[in-house]
Amino acid sequence: MLMIKCFAIVDALVRSNSGLDLPEELLSERMPIISVQILMQTLSSQRSEGHWISESCCAATVHSLANLDIIAGFPYVKALDAEIADALLKGREALARNCLKLDEHCLDQIAQHILPWTPGTQSRSSVRDSHAKIESMVELAPEMVDWTKKANMFADSFAEFSHLQGLSPALRKASVLEALLYRPKLQAMRKDAFPSTDAKEKDKYLDYIPIMWVLSCTCQDVFVSPEYLLDMMVLSMYVFLTDEYMESTVAEFSAVEFAALTEHLTAMDPDERGVVHNQSCSFSTSPYSDGPSVEGSDSSRADKVEAAFTVFQNLANYVYSYPHISSASRTDRLYLHTETKAYLLSHMTQLEDNRGLAQQEGSAHPDLNLWMQFLRIPYHTWVNTIGAGHISGPWAFAFFTCVIGGSVRHGADAFPTVKQKLMAYSMNAHIGTFCRMYNDYGSIARDYKEGNLNSVNFPEFLVDGHGGEVNRLDNAKKILLDAAVHERVQARTEMEELCQTLQLEGDAGRQVSGCLRVYMSGCEQFSDMYLTKDVTNSVK
Secondary structure, three states, X not given: OHHHHHHHHHHHHHHOXXXXXXXXXXXXXXXXXXXXXXXXXXXXXXXXXXXXXOOOOHHHHHHHHHHHHHHOOOHHHHHHHHHHHHHHHHHHHHHHHOHHHOOHHHHHHHHHHHOOOOOOOOOHHHXXXXXXXXXXXXXXXXXXXXXXXXXXXXXXXXXXXXXHOOOOHHHHHHHHHHHHHHHHHHHHHOXXXXXXXXXXXXXXXXXXXXXXXXXXXXXXXXXXXXXXXXXXXXXXXXXXXXXXXXXXXXXXXXXXXXXXXXXXXXXXXXXXXXXXXXXXXXXXXXXXXXXXXXXOOHHHHHHHHHXXXXXXXXXXXXXXXXXXXXXXXXXXXXXXXXXXHHHHXXXXXXXXXXXXXXXXXXXXXXXXXXXXXXXXXXHHHHHHHHHHHHOOHHHHHHHHHHHHHHHOOOOOXXXXXXXXXXXXXHHHHHHHHHHHHHHHHHHHHHHHHHOOOOHHHOHHHHEOOOOOEOOOHHHHHHHHHHHHHHHHHHHHHHHHHHHHHHHOOOHHHHHHHHHHHHHHHHHHHHHHHOOOOOOOOOOO
16 A cells, blocks of 8 residues: 555656656556556455455455555546446445444544445545546546547457456456556567568557456466566567568568578577677579579669568567576577577578468469478478477567576576476477467468468368368368367466476465466467457558
């Protein structure tokens, strides 16, 4: 309660032009996010009878009501007026029922919360009065006015997710509200490594990414820091941006340019300080100079390749110098260096396979369920290597490992023992495969339209497992989803085993376990979303 009181005092001083000079980040990001987190914890811990902890613990109920009273006056929680009012009403009724059981000291404590209030009074009026005081000092920013509409819309759209069924509508809406507070930060970081594109969706995934991660935290009933949540949001944003840039820019390269960029990425190793340096491109000495004839001079082609490599160089250097990652252990950073290169090369392999698929007759008709005639590896090998790599399964987990090692472990390995490292690696192999499968399940229509290789293009999806042929796409989708669910169950089983070993380590291990649960939940959230909505930007 002391923290919320301080926030209220600071907020009032700043809005009354008192001359108080504080960092803008504190006022516009940290205070609102922490306030909403406290609000969510307060709402989620209220018992159905209206009290907190127990009926006999009046202090907990008094403190919770005081928190709600103060938070109700913050302009950025206006979307939760009704939910706060209902919690106040139930809490005050609980106090009124127990007044006769309390001593004089407790009665003095709660007097401000039950007088002049009486059962049946509309407590929503007090919430509106609190907002009126704030709004009289400062005009609400346009985005705050729009937040109520967005919070309601997104909270309703996520209600159908299976593993969010246990969340109350109030917690879903509060989670969305907290997520909206992160979006401006993500938008500001959008161009740190990648140029803007002309995608008609206008970065719509920036609406969904914060919501996915905050909901992942809420449904696990685990408290993690805002910094950790932001780290995971940044990771997801750069996964989307890498995919978008590859498909919008690199996919248009000629065979010579494509081969040259692949050669550059293969040699993209950081120096001993973790920095990736520029590479020059000269087609006159390139082994690919005898490739297919294409339009443009060697100089212009070299400029295109170097421009693309610079984008990926910037991405790598940005990630390697990211605050928590730069302080991770050498082992964890080496893991990230290895997976960064593998991630980008998996994208190049995917694009190469896309080209091969597009050259086959009938590739534009989805009902043909076209399979790859140039098959090089079986599906189960592909989905565990190129498929999972392209969807960022190994790279994302290496990023997560460094973040945890640098923040929770303070520079030690995120997973200290060899056994834990192997358990984590095995668990994430299942995460990578089910993420790819769910993504493909939700992207079939777009992949056919854009000529992208999808899981259902493999011949294994043309048979039913008993030698019979599957002729319809719907049956192939059933096979895909059945296998994806299996991988998801295996991933969660292995995560539980790993978390058990982590929790034996004490506080640090429990923190890592909590972050791992949120990470797993986030992967499930994105996978579930692809069952109902494809949020990837269209680039073709």
